[in-house]
Amino acid sequence: MAQSLTQTTTPPAPIPGSAWVNPNGNPDLDYNPPGVKNTDSALPLHRKGMVYHDYDCVGPAPGTIAFPWIHGSEVAAKNRDPRVQVVQYNEDTFIMRQNVCVHWQAPFTYLLFGNKGALLIDSGATAEPEYYPLRETVDAIITRWAQARGRRTVPLTVALTSGENLAQNQGLGQFAGRPDTVIVPKPLEVMKRHYGLSGNWPSGVGKIDLGDRVVEVIPTPGAHKDGVSFYDPYCDILFTGDLIFPGRINIGNDRDFVASLERLKSYTASHPVQWILGGHIDMLFVPGKAFRRFTTFKPYERILELPVTALDEAIQYGREVRGKDMVLIRPDFILFNGVSPDQRTKVWPEGVPDIQPPFFF
Structure with missing residues (x-):
């Protein structure tokens, strides 16, 4: 704390x-x-x-996700929820979610503060600020935080868990030209140089110093070739983007995917992790069941947080799908390796309760 x-x-x-x-x-x-x-x-x-x-x-700094996520509408055009939902995890950490009626993936972004600056992790799935006012929302949070801390300016770094991931990089342009702002470059080789990882990718670790709160950057290709995860030692949270999250995990390179999970597992042996927070939620509240793609109505979602033990399960079943074109269902996520994200399987796995929700999705 x-x-x-x-x-x-x-x-x-x-x-x-x-x-x-x-x-x-x-x-x-x-x-x-x-x-x-x-x-x-x-x-x-x-x-x-x-x-x-x-x-x-x-131990981890105190914090809570105290409110349910807004879950969209069956008719997206009639939705009147905020375009960006903001949850204050604690007074230096904010979680934001894009409205599912603006983009069906409803990605999460994270804003962290230190004594010398702030870090925005990911930028959402929509470029146009009139539909997805991410910068306006971030600027308002920074202004309030700066007033409470007696600061006139707060330098901002904007970083991505993957520059390839369209669901997390589209809002980046909203920050172009913003004063006191560093945008981590999207091209892989340039991004490596920015973090000092050119000579030791993917085994090295980069750093973003926010002022006494140093966030570590861990290369984790697998879902995307340029994937990185961020570790916050203040809240003991691991931000993993599309590598591992409660949803459809589309594996881009199965060997890299397993190696990155193993790297995170080794990392957590010396770095305490309270929660893994990924980029999306696709799963229903019942084990192994996910919402249909492109739906704009997601009531009864699984919670966002994954325990660190989820790494063990992802490693085990990542090894099982390696080298195979298949779908593999687990209670908290579904692995898609070498197949379309719309691929279905008739094989219900052992050990996963087959519970039918009392409504149609």
Whole structure:
């Protein structure tokens, strides 16, 4: 959990003689009166100067996905939900989802803040801001965050889990020309150079320093040849895009796919992971069942979060489909290797309950 916040114009120094890390804020600081939770929300807005957060943690920083995702409409033209749904996981981490009636895949994007900047992971499936106002939404979140932290500007980095993935790269153009913004290049070789991975792809690890919150970039080709995953050591979250998520996983290269999952498994042996958050949700709330492609109405979805143990299952069954053109159904995802994403299978796998939902999809 988060250690502390300090209201100052320079980054805080370590607490002398401290034998432990406060689990969520420092109760000795004057903006933490009795009875309040020791988080950013306890900061009086009238304070002057910049506020620096100490991102050192004991366990994952607290956070929650407290609201259900909006699930679209049977008639997309009649939908009146927000074009971008925003959920505040905690006061430095935001999860956004594109309205399923704007694009049927309803991809997720993630906005993370540190003491020196912010990171937007992925950019959604629609380019036009009038239909998908991603930049407008991100700018509004950054403005509010900057006001609370006493900052005039917050540099932004925009990075993709895959430049090939059309469901996650279409909103990138909305950030072209934005001040104080770095857009990680989409071409594979240029992207490698940007992260310092030209000579050690895919075994190396890149970094994005947001200011005391250093997000690591792990090469994970397999669904796409340029795939990367992002690890946030503050929330202990692994952002995996299309590599592993609760849905139809279309394998681009089965050897790379298994190798990337194995690489993530090895990585998690020394890096605690609370949740895996991918790019989409395709699955119903019953095991092994997915919504039809192109549907704009997705009630009763499976939750977004996958446990880190999902890597073990994906490795096991990724090895099983390797070298074969087939569909393989598991409770939380479906693997498509060498076949169309519309391919069906009559083989229901052992160990997956065959539960029929009480409605038609």
